[in-house]
Amino acid sequence: MQRSNRTAAQVPPPPQPTPTAVEKPKPKRITVYVDQVVFSRARGAxxxxxxxxxxxxxxxxxxxxxxAEAERRETAHNSGNQYEAETGALPSGRPISDD
Structure with a gap:
């Protein structure tokens, strides 16, 4: 004959996972062509x-x-408002001329 243990504490249900904070998106890797003089100057700075x-x-x-350049252009050309984020592809390749 089994005895029931009425005084034993009830086991609570397992805790629910707490929602995590919104994860910051991974940085976007980009490749650009930069004039060597500008690159060297920026690297020195x-x-x-x-x-x-x-x-x-x-x-x-x-x-x-x-x-800083995006903010400067938004101030100069868009009343200081941020432009809408662009997700499409930008034209690729080097410029045909420096004109």
Whole structure:
């Protein structure tokens, strides 16, 4: 004959997974062609000032430069409003001329 254990605590159901915070999208890898003089100048600026500007990497330096130029153009041409994000492909290849 089995005895029932009425005083034993009920086992609670397993905890439900908590929703995770929205994950930040992975950085987008890009390839661009840059004039050698501009590249060398930017690289020199990065190497000599990254510790002063809290740049964590060359990628962050380039990202900050892209963001600054986008903001400048939005201010100049779109009343300071951000342009809608573009997801389509951009024209590829090098320019035919520097005119």
């Amino acid at each position: 990065y190497r000599n000032t990254s510790h002063l500007e809290d740049d964590k990497s060359w990628s962050q330096f380039v990202e900050k430069a892209l963001a």
